[in-house]
Amino acid sequence: xxxxxxxxxxxxxxxxxxxxxxxxxxxxxxxxxxxxxxxxxxxxxxxxxxxxxxxxxxxxxxxxxxxxxxxxxxxxxxxxxxxxxxxxxxxxxxxxxxxxxxxxxxxxxxxxxxxxxxxxxxxxxxxxxxxxxxxxxxxxxxxxxxxxxxxxxxxxxxxxxxxxxx
Amino acid sequence: xxxxxxxxxxxxxxxxxxxxxxxxxxxxxxxxxxxxxxxxxxxxxxxxxxxxxxxxxxxxxxxxxxxxxxxxxxxxxxxxxxxxxxxxxxxxxxxxxxxxxxxxxxxxxxxxxxxxxxxxxxxxxxxxxxxxxxxxxxxxxxxxxxxxxxxxxxxxxxxxxxxxxxxxxxxxxxxxxx
Numbered sequence: 001x002x003x004x005x006x007x008x009x010x011x012x013x014x015x016x017x018x019x020x021x022x023x024x025x026x027x028x029x030x031x032x033x034x035x036x037x038x039x040x041x042x043x044x045x046x047x048x049x050x051x052x053x054x055x056x057x058x059x060x061x062x063x064x065x066x067x068x069x070x071x072x073x074x075x076x077x078x079x080x081x082x083x084x085x086x087x088x089x090x091x092x093x094x095x096x097x098x099x100x101x102x103x104x105x106x107x108x109x110x111x112x113x114x115x116x117x118x119x120x121x122x123x124x125x126x127x128x129x130x131x132x133x134x135x136x137x138x139x140x141x142x143x144x145x146x147x148x149x150x151x152x153x154x155x156x157x158x159x160x161x162x163x164x165x166x
Numbered sequence: 167x168x169x170x171x172x173x174x175x176x177x178x179x180x181x182x183x184x185x186x187x188x189x190x191x192x193x194x195x196x197x198x199x200x201x202x203x204x205x206x207x208x209x210x211x212x213x214x215x216x217x218x219x220x221x222x223x224x225x226x227x228x229x230x231x232x233x234x235x236x237x238x239x240x241x242x243x244x245x246x247x248x249x250x251x252x253x254x255x256x257x258x259x260x261x262x263x264x265x266x267x268x269x270x271x272x273x274x275x276x277x278x279x280x281x282x283x284x285x286x287x288x289x290x291x292x293x294x295x296x297x298x299x300x301x302x303x304x305x306x307x308x309x310x311x312x313x314x315x316x317x318x319x320x321x322x323x324x325x326x327x328x329x330x331x332x333x334x335x336x337x338x339x340x341x342x343x344x
Contacts, residue, residue: 092302
């Protein structure tokens with residue numbers, strides 16, 4: 001009976017818990033909603049180095065919490081979003097940014113897909129032009145790009161067909 | 167010549183395959199430090215109770231120094247502790263510690279049990295100084311030159327291999343350089 005009661009209670013509590021992906025604890029939240037909004041925005045762009053595919057906004061790691069608190073402290077002290085981000089990258093490098101910056105070392109990362117798309121486009125265009133060129137030489141029929149039968153071949157073909165009929 | 171074009175996808179596939187295969191050998195935890203070749207961050211940490219000296223920038227100048235971030239609650243720290251002790255006692259490397267988010271009595275008990283090879287230890291209770299050092303996983307170890315610049319960083323427990331192949335040659339180089 002007690003087990004049933006506690007299970008029901010747990011279920012009710014779970015159902016009442018708001019579903020949120022954020023790991024921000026109530027004691028971290030700033031009083032100023034505008035500042036808190038900026039803090040959330042910055043936290044979503046910062047990688048948690050302990051669990052590398054989460055942002056510090058999502059992660060429950062102690063370091064993520066420390067960094068969230070730090071971000072809020074810097075904002076309260078009057079830093080701009082960019083200043084807060086550079087404060088963190090000065091210590092942890094560009095790797096903490098979930099959106100890698102655009103610079104010489106990341107050029108291929110940003111440009112690469114477009115370069116490959118362009119190469120694909122050029123290759124496709126060349127291929128299509130080659131095919132059209134071949135088709136223009138003869139009638140658009142199956143096997144249109146093979147040479148027509150010679151006189152000798154035609155006679156042999158006729159002979160074979162006649163033999164089939166007989 | 168035309169036939170080579172048909173080989174192109176295969177060559178591309180091999181290239182991508184080799185690149186991915188090499189990725190297996192890379193440790194995703196091994197993130198290059200942003201602080202290499204930069205002076206150690208400005209900081210000043212108090213000593214453990216009963217110890218004389220803490221840790222600050224001033225203590226890090228003058229000699230090539232190994233700075234080890236450790237905690238009594240950290241299991242890999244215990245694994246690397248004999249290696250650090252050997253570095254300090256047998257190889258004559260100055261080793262200083264940052265005690266990361268630890269209770270003072272736990273840290274002291276841990277040092278009494280495992281030995282204390284540190285020339286001095288700074289207590290970083292809230293982990294703020296560790297953040298300034300770019301620490302994200304204890305243990306971490308830094309090697310600083312005589313001017314107090316960070317020249318090398320290792321994340322995770324030191325192994326005999328890291329000591330032999332990286333730290334000792336670097337210590338020798340840094341000592342002869344200046």
